[in-house]
Amino acid sequence: MGKSSQERPLSPCINLCRMDDDDRYCLGCFRTLDEIATWSDLDIEEKELVWQALDERRAKRA
Template identity: 55%
Template sequence: MTFKSQTPEPDNPPSPCINVCKLDNSTGLCEGCFRTLDEIAAWSGYSAAEKRQVLDRLEERCERVLDGT
C-alpha cells in the first residue's frame, strides 16, 4: 500500500490556505488566502503552472484589499 505524500513536490506549489476560510462579499475573495471560490475549488486540479499563476496574483490582491481599493 502506498500513500500520497503530504509534502508538495518542488515543482508543485502548496496551497496558500491558512485555514481562515471566509469569503468577503464585497471582494469575492477568501479573507485568509485571497483566492476566489472558483480558484479554491479548482486548486487540486490545477497544474503547477496554473497554481503559480494564482499565487502570483495573490500578493497584488492582498495589497488592494489592505489598501481598501
C-alpha cells in the same frame, strides 16, 4: 515582489475561511471560490498564476 514558486507552500489556505463582503475572495487566502474549488486540479504553472493574483489582491487590501 512575492515569493518564488519553490518557496511557496503547497496551498495558500491558512484555515481562515471567510469570504469578503462582496463574496469575491476569501479573506484568509485571497482565492476566489473558483480558485479554491479547482486548486487541486491546477498544474504548477497555473498555481503560480493564482499565487501572483493572490499577491496582487493582498497588496490592494493592505
